[in-house]
Ligand SMILES: Nc1ncnc2c1ncn2[C@@H]1O[C@H](COP(=O)(O)OP(=O)(O)OP(=O)(O)O)[C@@H](O)[C@H]1O
């Protein structure tokens with residue numbers, strides 16, 4: 050088992066090393082896409098046109114508004130004094146986001162109750178909306194911390210009441226928005242998937258085209274050894290992709306990464322099982338690299354659309370929602386976003402991990418079975 | 426070529442269907458240990474398909490086969506460990522060097538470490554590749570590539586070799602060298618089934634299996650096949666306009682078959698009387714009759730005739 054696997058891996062390594070353009074083909078498209086996606090997202094988000102309706106007119110409410118202005122990410126285009134004005138601003142596209150502070154906001158705060166802050170987002174541009182909501186969350190958290198510090202000394206003796214601000218997100222046209230700061234994490238999952246499916250399917254089909262697959266299969270090698278030898282390098286490349294995109298996201302685009310790298314590694318590994326399985330499956334249906342290319346194209350688009358990356362799953366017709374359960378990217382996106390932004394661990398993510406494991410095992414088993422047949 | 430060793434290859438009623446199309450049709454074949462058997466037949470006759478079934482690459486639709494004493498259907502792993510195979514299409518890694526290819530195939534055949542280097546040296550010497558060990562395979566000329574592929578196929582010292590048109594597209598000198606290798610291996614007790622399109626190569630085989638449209642048409646030594654009754658007498662017609670003469674003779678009563686061989690015609694006639702009438706017949710058709718002489722059939726004559734007879738029978742049966 051190990052001699053044959055080692056021979057396979059050695060050969061893959063030699064071929065990769067001899068391929069002068071391999072590094073270029075593997076890394077550059079990935080970098081370009083991350084950067085394009087990253088900038089496309091951040092440019093709009095740096096100046097979100099914002100409308101403000103302050104019905105409380107308290108010191109606390111003014112302080113909150115000034116927090117928004119201070120970040121430079123929000124461009125206050127209208128200070129309204131009636132709700133209808135806000136509606137008009139959003140509908141006309143004048144503002145992409147509105148902050149509504151109801152009367153009694155300060156009072157709620159000092160009473161230690163939950164003070165409602167209504168944030169209205171133009172849901173048509175969900176990317177901007179979600180990222181902006183992410184910023185709103187950060188700003189409000191900061192504001193809250195400062196208010197708490199101020200309130201603390203006043204609460205002498207008695208236990209301190211919690212000071213909290215709740216966000217009411219009400220995207221009007223896109224009610225299914227669920228997550229924040231999804232962009233780079235989403236790109237991470239999507240690009241890795243595309244890269245790994247393409248690499249795996251092309252590599253196997255290329256051996257079929259060259260005739261070397263037949264030459265190998267006439268040896269006593271077991272299909273599983275061939276498949277392992279063929280997929281292990283792409284598994285490692287897939288992990289390298291994840292690290293690369295993560296690094297770019299965190300250090301270049303300032304995406305917060307609050308979770309555990311280990312949880313991320315585990316999640317990525319499980320996700321890659323599915324991606325490798327899909328690539329192999331494509332290779333068993335393809336005689337030529339063109340066929341594999343066409344199949345990948347037909348496969349990757351639905352996977353992308355039904356992943357929740359760009360279009361919320363909750364807003365899909367029921368039948369499509371069911372099909373997303375078979376989509377490894379769907380689970381991985383949840384994992385990536387949650388690990389990046391919420392810092393949750395396996396205890397919270399185990400359903401996603403279990404689903405990715407089951408899907409990966411199923412896809413790999415299916416492709417190994419099909420692989421035997423496809424030699425015929 | 427010991428008489429009572431068990432046969433190296435046995436096929437009984439071996440059949441492969443691709444959908445409604447039957448590529449190999451009830452093939453019976455027995456090859457003794459140490460024999461070199463040539464597999465001859467027109468394009469699409471089913472040679473590669475048969476070989477691939479014998480290697481365990483294709484599952485037979487019907488019939489059975491055993492190779493080196495192992496059943497192809499039930500013990501494919503054991504079969505694979507005991508055979509070497511060169512596919513019709515050249516299939517080594519062009520982006521690896523000769524030595525890297527050898528090491529790779531040695532690895533997947535689990536050639537024991539202590540003998541690996543020695544076997545690689547042997548294969549390189551056999552292929553005449555000394556000094557080119559570290560060249561990329563894609564930069565080698567055809568003959569070297571084929572000898573290297575043979576070297577890769579015998580690294581694990583298989584007792585049975587299947588070579589599918591190993592010499593196609595290789596220049597004559599390299600073809601001759603390749604056949605020297607085949608005979609060296611056979612002298613060492615290796616059983617070899619080799620398919621080819623070249624008639625001169627058929628003469629180098631102990632026995633020849635002629636296959637057409639998936640059926641075994643004839644099997645025997647070159648001598649036996651040449652001695653087969655063709656159903657008439659064979660004449661060679663030289664010094665004629667071959668195309669015109671062929672057209673004329675195909676309409677002449679008593680002529681079973683006429684075929685162009687180079688600048689001459691080979692004409693199979695029912696009896697000597699027909700041969701005598703041939704000159705006048707051609708003259709009447711305004712074709713200058715050349716020199717006619719009786720000849721002994723070559724292997725190619727026999728193959729042409731057998732294949733033609735088979736398809737005539739088929740048409741007769743179908744009508
Ligand atoms: N996988 C397949 N699916 C369908 N038909 C096939 C398949 N493989 C071979 N055939 C058909 O079976 C027939 C026999 O093919 P095969 O390759 O065995 O012929 P061959 O004798 O090796 O011919 P050649 O001298 O051209 O190599 C051909 O008509 C071919 O088209």
Ligand SMILES: [Mg+2]
Nearest residue numbers: 472473474513
């Ligand atoms: Mg063939």
